[in-house]
Amino acid sequence: MNPKGLQVSTPTDTTIVLTRTFNAPRRLVWEAMTNPARMRRWMLAPPGWTLAVCECEARVGGALRLAWKSEDADPVMTLQGKFTEVVPHARMVHTETMVMGSGETIGSLLETHEFEEKNGVTTMRITQTYDSKAARDGAVASGMENGMEAGFQQMDALLAQPA
Amino acid sequence: MVLDRSPRLDLVFHALAHPARRAIIRQLSGGERNLSELASPLRMTFPGATKHVRVLERAKLVRRRVVGRQHLCRLRAAPLKEATLWTEQFRRNWEARFEALDSLLDQMKSEEQSRSPRR
Numbered sequence: 508m509n510p511k512g513l514q515v516s517t518p519t520d521t522t523i524v525l526t527r528t529f530n531a532p533r534r535l536v537w538e539a540m541t542n543p544a545r546m547r548r549w550m551l552a553p554p555g556w557t558l559a560v561c562e563c564e565a566r567v568g569g570a571l572r573l574a575w576k577s578e579d580a581d582p583v584m585t586l587q588g589k590f591t592e593v594v595p596h597a598r599m600v601h602t603e604t605m606v607m608g609s610g611e612t613i614g615s616l617l618e619t620h621e622f623e624e625k626n627g628v629t630t631m632r633i634t635q636t637y638d639s640k641a642a643r644d645g646a647v648a649s650g651m652e653n654g655m656e657a658g659f660q661q662m663d664a665l666l667a668q669p670a
Numbered sequence: 671m672v673l674d675r676s677p678r679l680d681l682v683f684h685a686l687a688h689p690a691r692r693a694i695i696r697q698l699s700g701g702e703r704n705l706s707e708l709a710s711p712l713r714m715t716f717p718g719a720t721k722h723v724r725v726l727e728r729a730k731l732v733r734r735r736v737v738g739r740q741h742l743c744r745l746r747a748a749p750l751k752e753a754t755l756w757t758e759q760f761r762r763n764w765e766a767r768f769e770a771l772d773s774l775l776d777q778m779k780s781e782e783q784s785r786s787p788r789r
Contacts, residue, residue, distance in 0.1 A: 549770035
């Protein structure tokens with residue numbers, strides 16, 4: 508069981524901070540978050556969508572690219588970014604932009620991940636810094652819309668798989 | 671993108687985005703306080719504290735009443751609850767992903783153990 512659930516705070520007008528602990532050493536958390544084959548296992552797509560592209564090169568200048576395809580229409584949603592700072596197992600910083608199928612960009616942010624390990628438990632802190640308060644608020648709002656229900660359904664399926 | 675426009679929540683988040691105002695809210699969670707009582711632990715002047723209380727009043731987080739020379743401040747909980755609810759949905763959405771990550775990590779740990787049985 509996880510020692511502590513996710514905590515979300517909004518310390519300033521343009522940031523969201525997510526803190527979560529994982530019952531695993533940080534090198535494994537790092538691998539799960541940077542190795543595309545591992546990422547595909549937990550980056551859940553909304554219902555009716557599939558994760559078509561998952562690329563991640565965790566080195567300075569390396570690219571991050573995730574693309575989701577819709578099953579019943581053309582839309583493709585792409586999340587792309589570039590790593591600006593990488594200290595393996597400890598810290599990574601990357602830019603992040605969401606591009607819609609139409610080419611419209613909806614907001615860009617800087618995401619910092621920090622990992623600390625104590626007695627085999629890793630605390631991860633993600634700081635998302637948005638360009639503006641409106642963009643920050645929009646991210647929280649879309650997080651609401653993206654049906655948590657769907658996330659839970661997929662999680663059930665994943666949990667039901669033999670470990 | 672459809673932005674979630676809520677000027678009222680904007681005021682609430684702006685009000686909460688300052689450590690002094692969060693400290694005032696913490697103090698007020700213990701009950702009604704005089705403004706000068708709020709100012710002293712923050713090492714603030716009366717006008718300084720008044721400025722922060724005004725921001726909290728605008729967000730409808732605090733109600734102030736003047737009794738003689740005393741400015742009594744009291745917490746209004748409803749906007750805070752709304753703000754918590756707002757981030758709570760966002761939190762759950764991410765938590766679902768991280769719970770999937772939990773089970774992946776469990777699997778990675780057992781894979782590692784079976785590879786090196788002496789550890």
